[in-house]
Amino acid sequence: MEIQPYLFFNGRCEEAIAFYRAALGAQELMKLRMKDAPPNPAQPVPPEHADKIMHATLVVGTTHLLMSDGDCGEGGKAVHAGFSLSVTVEDHAAGEKYFNALADGGQVMMPFQQTFWTSGFGMLTDRFGVPWMVNVQDQQAAPK
Numbered sequence: 848m849e850i851q852p853y854l855f856f857n858g859r860c861e862e863a864i865a866f867y868r869a870a871l872g873a874q875e876l877m878k879l880r881m882k883d884a885p886p887n888p889a890q891p892v893p894p895e896h897a898d899k900i901m902h903a904t905l906v907v908g909t910t911h912l913l914m915s916d917g918d919c920g921e922g923g924k925a926v927h928a929g930f931s932l933s934v935t936v937e938d939h940a941a942g943e944k945y946f947n948a949l950a951d952g953g954q955v956m957m958p959f960q961q962t963f964w965t966s967g968f969g970m971l972t973d974r975f976g977v978p979w980m981v982n983v984q985d986q987q988a989a990p991k
Contacts (some may be wrong), residue, residue: 851910852932855917856975860900863914863975870948870973871934873905873912881916931970931978939983942967946981949973 856863867873882897899916906912912932934949936942946959946967952974959969959981967983 849911851913852930853913853915854927854975854977855915858899858916858919859975860903860914860916864900864903864905866974867905867907867912870951871907871945873907876904876906876911878903927975927977931980933980933982935982935984937984939967939985942969942981942983946971949979949981 854863864873864875864878868875879901880897881892881899881901884892884901896916896919899919901915903914904911905914934942934945936945943959946969950969950971950973954972956970956972956978957968959967962968965983966985968981970978970980972978
């Protein structure tokens with residue numbers, strides 16, 4: 848079994864894909880646009896949404912991150928609450944790099960720093976409102 852996060856970006860999914868590709872080295876596995884779906888007379892796609900993303904899959908490390916523009920009905924204001932995506936890396940330099948990249952245009956909740964359990968941990972909300980935690984899996988700093 849694999850749990851895959853599915854994020855809705857209310858019209859900003861294309862921008863989010865580019866951001867995560869640059870910030871995390873994400874690879875785009877697939878992308879379907881609204882216009883690619885078979886016509887449904889009961890739920891026609893508004894012409895202005897034809898190029899919006901119905902579904903996309905990114906691969907980040909070994910994780911599949913699923914995403915969509917959703918119904919684009921919130922005026923671009925996605926609300927991501929009640930969870931954080933967590934990035935675990937093997938060294939401090941990588942942790943700091945990913946933390947800083949994700950924080951660009953976002954809000955830092957806890958700066959990337961040494962803690963009692965690791966050489967590097969930080970929390971932020973990115974420019975799309977997605978909460979993140981970046982953690983170094985540092986066996987030397989782990990509590991005994």
